[in-house]
Amino acid sequence: MYYSIEQICKRLHKNERQIRYMVNQGRLTPVNPDTYRRDGGYRFSQEEIERVEQMLELPGLSVKEAAQELEITPQYLLQFVSNGELESEVKWIGQKKRRYFQKEEIKRFKKFLNEDRQTNRIGEYGRRVKLISREVRIFEECLYDGNESRVVSLEPLKIMTNRGEIIQLGDIDVESASWPEKPYIRQKGYTEFEIPIPRHPQHPVYKILYKLIEDLGDSNIQIYETSFGDYFVRCRLGSIPATNEEYKLLLKYLSNGEITYENGRVHLESNEITKTITIPKDLWQDIEQISENENESIHQTVTKALRNYLN
Template identity: 25%
Template structure:
């Protein structure tokens, strides 16, 4: 009777797999490699399953319990690609630590640190900044035809088809009301070709309080020059991030104050002053190589499994390999 009761307190193969959150095949593999031993190893076929002691289960639980969140966990939590999560962790924007897990040194993130990151960035918004129907864009200026009073577009919503501007007096008006009251776009958008060059030059600017701020003027001028299809805008609590496709700006159309603001605000990419223009460029370059077909298939499968583009996967794989070599050099 005691033996029957003790067997009830043990884990079957299926129960142990569920307890450890692994597959049953993993449990069978552990037994085969003699890393764990079932209590009924000799006659398990009679029982129809292995039985494992509570002590074995608890020991394995410690082994299989992750000491933190992996990069994949972070990516899923933030709803971003794995490569983006890896970049955030590597850059230190999300604090991390290295621990041994399943026999390997792996980078982990504490739950508390990820929560802090989420809190810090919860007000960041990727916004629609162009409305095709009205042909208006975020921060676009409007001028009153009679008084010359300034207004700017401050909200575009694709969800409810809403475009809202604000006047110098602080009055918020829908686009239709702006037009009815005599406001007209200060500049008319020209059709621009899509720029196919890779990457963006990214600028971070303080969100100004005054509608006539040079920051708004600069953003509007860039969008007007480059084209809405070649720009992106993200809003944070007190900053605006403007991403611009690589382009050369005519030097004679930009004054010293504007050029200086561009230089001060760039956070990704580079600015190169040339004889006839100002080059806004990304920091991405193309590397051409040749690989076997079978290797290409493996890369495609791995990229697909991580829900990233092949370019992102290869870039991160190369970066990780370089880091590995650097770490080995440091140890030696």
């Protein structure tokens, strides 16, 4: 007995385009590859269906599934794997290598992440820096033993002395208020910077970061400490007053987006645009399938496909 595409779709819980994609990739072999047009479509043997069913019985969660379960990106997930913090196994599925995670391991790591988020606010880009606490602003200047220092952490409260030492304190004698209230910037897009964390409290990086928070508003900027010793700074699109030297400093560490300098202001701009299109449902399912097979995001899959088509 042979099965048609319609029958195998129901058996494998896939649509027709996905089945044809598997045939084209050599993951599913019909009994009539040369005569399928004359036969009115592909036909598949019982043995072939059982083989594919076993192949599809995956030995755990895929990279995409594990990332969704942990609420992080696949790229950030693989960083934990490379650091030895998350166990996985690589197996051959068909002619490709695939990485899988046991559900128990993901459950364990999710608990670890949740606990770490509560205490350290770790996120997709690294450890998130809190911008204000108990009316103390991050990167604020202060005095310690009569010397100029700077607040570099709020949870716990830490300062950097003029000798570059990091000291944890229970309290600090500064007079400051909340950051000035600024409207939430709804324009889509971000400008991003990756800045090495300075080791002196008077470094100009701290001054420009303070200015970004103060002029954009603390709801329009996120700052993270990465595992590589950098500040990852993500800003919504706006502008701040700045000197030409400050503009050059930001330009040096720009990692995504664009910035321009005009009339004493730095303008933060995005290098991406957002467009809404309508595509067939089965085409979207194909995109999801390719994205999962290639262990990449939907954005990466679509961008790569468009670039290949245009080139």
